[in-house]
Amino acid sequence: MKVEISRRRFLQGSVAMSIVGASAVSATNIFASEHDSKKHVVGIPDTITTKTSTGKAEEVPFLCAICVNKCAGFARVEDGIITKLDPNPYFPKSRNMLCARGNAGIQTLYDPDRLKYPLVRIGERGDGKYKRVSWEEAYNAILNGTDKFKGILQILDEEKDNRSTIGYCNGEGLSKEGFEVLMGEKIGTPNYVDEISICLETVLGGFFSTWGTYGEADLNNADYLVIAGANRAEAIITPDTLDLFKRSKGRGLKTIVLDPRFTNTAIKADRWLAVNPGTDLAFVLAMTYVVFKEELYNKEFAKKHMEGIEEYKQHILSHNYTPEWAEKLTNISAKNIYKTAREFMAARSPIYYQGRRSVFSNNDFQLRRAMAIFQGLSGNMDKKGGIIYGEKLPLPKEDINAPIYGQALSRFDGKGIAIPSQKTGSWIQFRNMILEGTTPYPVRAMFMRKHNPMAGVPNTKKTEAFLKKMDLNVMIDILPSDTTMFCDVILPEASYLERTSPVASYGALEPAIVLRKAAVKPLYETKVPEQIYKELAEKLSKPLWENTLKYDEDVQDDTEGMSKKELAEYYKENGYDLAEPWEKSVTEQNEEKIVSTYGEKAWEILNERGVYYPHIEEYHKQININESEYYPENKKKYTTQGDKLKVKCNLTNLTKKGVDAMPTWSDDMQFKVPEGQFRLVTGRHAQFTQSGTTNNLMLRDLVPTNYLWINSRIAEEKNIAFGDTVEVKSSVGEVTIKAYPTEKIAPNQIFMLHGFGGSSAEMEIAHGNGANDAIIIEDKIEPVYGAAVMHDTNVEVRKV
């Protein structure tokens, strides 16, 4: 007896939300899948999970995109359907593994809620009324608008060809660069925002400005680790997570975890220090004090490589950053600070882990600087067991013929920010200035791809108002996200298992080049991003050029008296032909890049294994049933810097920008929560990435919703039990969420997983499930880059 449960039926049977979802959608639901009924659809499996067969199958190398790590795998394809994703043993970065999300990528590919056809809005923004159109009609709607919204041509005409009236945003991924080329270099707007300013901008900035790199921690060979605020057991980073937990728990890598919460990483610690949110800087300064006071640092290394070390020593000692001082601020005992500092400097290969993560506090840039300098004091840099600079295998860069638009004005969101990023800006400041009407010119259109600011940028109310203020919103994505539902034209993209992507190179200790190949053809009417860029460029190119000719005096001067033929040549030669970067397919471009740099054989190996590096056939050896050696020990890039290595303690140039030249504590950095309130901390776990994975059936099966962690003693006082619905309210919004009383969090703090609580009714599983933290996180920015500060919001909690 066999009872088949179709994907859609499963939803109806088991998800209470789906009823709400279904009724909210009109009878002509153009988002709904074609396979509502039990009938078989070619290219889509009949059941949610598909048992792999013993018959013939193709194994196609792919590169995972369910998070940012880019783990390599092989897709098992049986009769045009992917039945399983397996890890790729050849890639040194992901070391023959796929995590829960990587395995569940199949469910994103076959998600019944996927965007399937181009859509054009026919209702009001946010009401979910759309019309299915052809690609041609969708491109035309972007160019010329409809009776519901203006097209880009009219907007640019009204703005006299000021290209900067267009904003654009894009999430991380291998096709991101192409979108930047289209919008930034070819169409010519500087107004770009992406994930950097709502993620790790200060982390990168702090380490780069101090070490000249972010580096890679050699956790295979380190023997002492301080890991602060980076939850590697739950926010998986490859290869760090893979290496770290094979050696913690008394097996060679002594691990000290600092985190306000008792995380899965804390479970693996030798010591867990429950630091107050935002006070890590005081901890590092106090450890530095101990090291200087007791002269524990590597003086030879400091003399040779650490610029400004004497000033820094003087700075730390004169400020009296003692462990006793830090104890009151951090909630970490002076005894533990002394102990950790001394152990660190006595260890053979100690690492203060850089800790890739979002910006949590206002002082994050200075925290990163202090951490980087502290690591320098150990001298454990550019060598085995330390911070590795490594190498990257080069790939040829494409030359982009970028046109010049005389009418385009410069970006504006750097106002009041010390070192604003000219490329990726500040999401919060960009949005808020537009919303407040304080920009020097109007921004009237947003072109978006694979990005969901409704869930990612703090203060969702403002993001919604921002999207509503636009004359034109365009989205290229896979799923109908919360942000997608405020767009006028929606272009459905092929998922990462349906597309071949530009080759990528991943560097450091064991560098390699990786290739993502399409495992199956794009489903429905979806298209690969590079094809969308090309077709959109072709559609816009000539009409926008005409607009430039109409308003741009420089171009008018240049082209005065030109014949038709000469004008056509000018257009081509000066880069106004927008589609020119996509004349060749992605595969052709990949082949050219690899063959010209590494030869024919390399291209063959890359296609077969999905991974290439020089001598891979000779170097790669399976050392046991689970693990491989990628490079022989003497070929690993442990040491690449030599005398070039510099650790910059005193960045005097920063003072000109109003930033401390050396990490300094100030009183306003204290952790303070008013009586009766809580500090909100957010984070991730290993079964979800961001809002993009909350509609994944398999992952939802593992973690049905997000809960509010609240200290169990406080919960008892407030009569809150497990599963009770509570309201969490900040100055910018409120959400309801189910409670999880636990001792794993402090009495004055609460925690919720990021990425839940979707508002898009078209994502049946994500819709209304749990709470969206972005609704309640206050939109504050740190002063150095204008990056969003995620852990600086106090909230009230009450049972409802």
Add this chain to the structure above:
Amino acid sequence: MARYGMALDYKNCINCKACEVACKEENGVELGAEKHRIWVGGNNPEGQWPLLDIASAAFLPSQCQQCDEAPCEEVCPTHATYYDENGVVRVDADKCILCSYCMNACPYDARYVDDRTMTVDKCTFCSDTRLARGETTTACQNTCPTKVRTFGDLDDPNSEISELLRTREHFSLKSHLGTNPKLFYLT
């Protein structure tokens, strides 16, 4: 003919659930919290914040223990549960009458009802998927980020699992019951 077993370097486990998903996708296991062949056990830490007992919160990855003396096989009235030629405890879907004796008998809570086949199903060491294709690893082992599992032939003295069991201390779950599990936890 082999005698398959598995060694688990369980201290590596971070409870990421990659193994659970790989198992479900490979073997076409149903969704649903109760429908699992493999899982990770864990406890809330003892103590009060911030003085929590780290050791009390360890993770214990688990699945069918593939007992040499399997209680589920003993109690099965229709011989639906049987040992295959490699010593793997398997289920014959045609013979299973859903009496659920096996579910009660299993001391490890490793059996569940598959609503589609109406069988009390369980971990098969991927015998009818990966092993049947000639592969030498199970899905859970292969995908694991921290490489908890080593699967192999206990009768082959040169296998990696045999070597691990010779050189590393290990224990079995509920060994006092005399079930002789072929899953070994490395310390």
